[in-house]
Amino acid sequence: MTSAPTETADIRRAPGLILAVLGLCGVVVALMQTLVIPIIPLLPHLLDSTPADTSWAVTATLLAGAVITPISGRLGDMFGKRRVMIGSLVSLVVGSVVCAIANSLMPIIVGRALQGAAVGAIPLGIAILRDVLPPKKVGGAMAVMSATLGVGAAIGMPIAAAIAQYADWHMLFVVSGVLGTVCIALTVLLIPESPVRRRGRFDLVGAMGLSLVLVTLLLPITKGGTWGWSSSLTLGLFAVSLVSLLGWGLYELRVTEPLVNLRVSARPQVLFTNFASVAVGFAMYGTSLAFPQLLMAPESTGYGFGLPMTIAGLVLAPGGLVMMALSPVSARISAWRGPRVTLMIGAVVIGAGYAMAYFTVSAVWQVMLAGMMVGAGIGLSYAAMPALIMGAVPVTQSAAANGLNSLMRSIGTSTSAAVVSVILAGMTVTVGTAVIPSLDAFRATFLVSIVASVVTLALAWLIPTRRRGSGPVDEQCSEESRRDRVEKVDEHVHG
Template sequence: MVDTEPDGRAGRVVGVLALAGIVAALMQTLVVPLIGDLPKLLDTSASNASWVVTATLLSAAVATPVAGRLGDMYGKRRMLLALTVPLIAGSVVCALSSSVVPMIVGRGLQGLGMGVVPLGISLLRDVVPPAKLGSSIALMSASMGVGGALGLPFSAAIAENASWRMLFWITGALALVVAAAVWLYVPAGEVRTVAGRFDVPGAVGLGVALISLLLAVSKGADWGWGSGTTLGLFAVAVLALLVWAWWELRTKEPLVDLRVTGRPQVLMTNAASILVGFAMYAQSLVVPQLLQLPEATGYGLGQSMMAMGLWMAPAGLMMMALSPLGAKLSAARGPKVTLSVGSLVIAVGYASAQLLLGSTWGLLVVTLICNTGVGLAYGAMPALIMGAVPQHETASANSFNTLMRSIGSSVSAAVMGVVLAQLTTDFGGHALPSEAGFRVALVIGAAVGLAAAAVAALIPVRPAAPALAQEPTPEPSPAAG
């Protein structure tokens, strides 16, 4: 039997974990307003400066499944506290950086903190009363969207009115607040953990596969999709993934239990997660560009970075505001239905963009619709995953699911980049993405949303776990923490 907190204290725990998720997600969009200035600020080339963004992506991808497994082994609260350390240290390193190498190191450290979100979701299963579990998971899932959406206006405002270094001092202070809040308010000792050894070969193998894949996807446009480097990285990724899967199926204590991951409910949910991650990220690439391109193009809206961030922020808040609705839908009809509905809403949002391009208010409506769908889908995914895995594997399974979303987002960035780079128009001697390019990108987003809905509709949910709001008593774990 899992110990849970009384309703009052459970609400405080959910609030602390949601704050942790917001701060971790904030790190992802933190440097967006600085991208154009980074070469001058760090005395480096634009190509080298791009690694400031790539380093966070790579470290987050590798660290998330590792943190999940360690959370299952040694306690989720303990790992939450451990992940705040690189968030704080990375912020300090970035704030003190005057060249590109330490900045890349600092951003890599900040990326390690993304494991906070799946760990927090998994911890909710251990400490929140069953009647409030569905809404708590939806709220925690929404923290990713809130953090990402608020990051743009937050960082733009500071970058325009103070030293860029202040960005990192503030995020370091926020991470310190999160660490203190987790230490004081998140319960310890109730979680039963898994005894055994950590799968080092599995972690290394998955790390090699992910780094190779994400490097090829994120840098392929710069290096050339047909270049030896890009193709070589794709080949290494495939080979490393095959060897890793072979090892994971042979070892007694795998990093990721592929037999559990291969269960139809988990497998199909992860497949849908890749598609939702793709659809979520596409609009966050297309809409900001439309808002900031010059009005003289005929389709750009001429907004500043700060104004663009403010127009995008309500969409992130919408995710959190509607999280209770998603939880109620999951409780009434099951998270499979919520994931399907959320994916369809995303598709509707993209389709509406064909009529609403050309005004800031129209694009605001598009982002609100899309993020409403994302919020519904993100809240349903952990419910589906945790309804199909043993209690002692929730952190690992949720972390793997988060990784699937990240891979979808990375592929989205590459695909949207290719589309917008191929469909261009000449503006004052410079090639800019054309209106047709943006419309094609939005059609792709709608199609992927529909594909996610179709996959979600095929998820074979076990009758014993229609929704976490009515969750049965989890089976006991092998060892006490």
């Protein structure tokens, strides 16, 4: 009868170590989002294919991540978050191996999809922190873990660009495979399994329905520029997505054990946080697409800086470091004034960063400073959202709820990628034989991102405030959580 308390005591003595391992896993998983960006222009030649076809190396990662994230969250709540997280990391390693030995397009697409499927490790890590750390450590730890999504994406480009420049392009995937293997080993050795589970039957129909909704939504968003926004294929897929969403929602409301608990998701604190996540994800992508192109634009344009991709990535890397550095600050603000206020502050800082970029981009250091400001706002916002979600859902649904929130961010970044790409491709100037975005195009993307930050601020303001000391969920859910905890400890002691 003493083994469970002893295990809990051991867990609580090493919160820093647990956070370090999970944070590393989060950064490595997020690196997959920007891993191939430096070699995208080279892929048609390397793989003997067309630019439209090789763009699937990015699209496959996005679609796989969007589909698997809410599913892995639900599986984590049911079968163990650590176990499913290890499975996510195994997917990353297998995908890396496939890409590392590939010399044609189809294996690259398959491998990139497997790498994208690993993104579910981040919301699973956040849920593990909630379950195994002492309560006073949870806020700051979740803030750091949430920031890894932005940090990995920010530092991924310069790292990947350097590897691609000085080594064979296959080394990108060798490095990602090694990093994934290290993460698996550390997780197996040092991360405890969460004692909180929600027993039940997996909603296979709901998972298939959600997958259909997401694929038919994100596919035309990411490929609409190539297919044509008014083409029958693009419009048809949007129509299928809408109809599928309605049918899936009705099914999820009727099933006993849904993949996504829509009644919990409809709570104002969860609903408006998820809507704000879409807006924050939209605002974030401006730094990933517009800033690098501005830095690499030829100096002869009068506004570009002519930097190579590796240097451009290094200029923007501090934005990712700022995200991580501000995570403890975010946790303190949330403890002092609540995560809603933290999210609102983050939205204001994001908007200020893009406003600076809109009015002042005459020197490299100004672009760097604007990127750092946007990164600071993203860090504050990303750190606040898990706290808002966790404060409104039962502990037995924490991984699934965080997975859905991560999905909302992905929808925001995907939509932003489509909108920003259309703006940059539609407003161009010709320099020699190159066609590049004009200064007005860059300013238009900054303006759109400012609007997204304003929308984030408005949605954050709509999130209801909670009385100090009030429980995170209604009495029924709290009782359910307590009962599941007791059952899990009893199973550990007597099993």
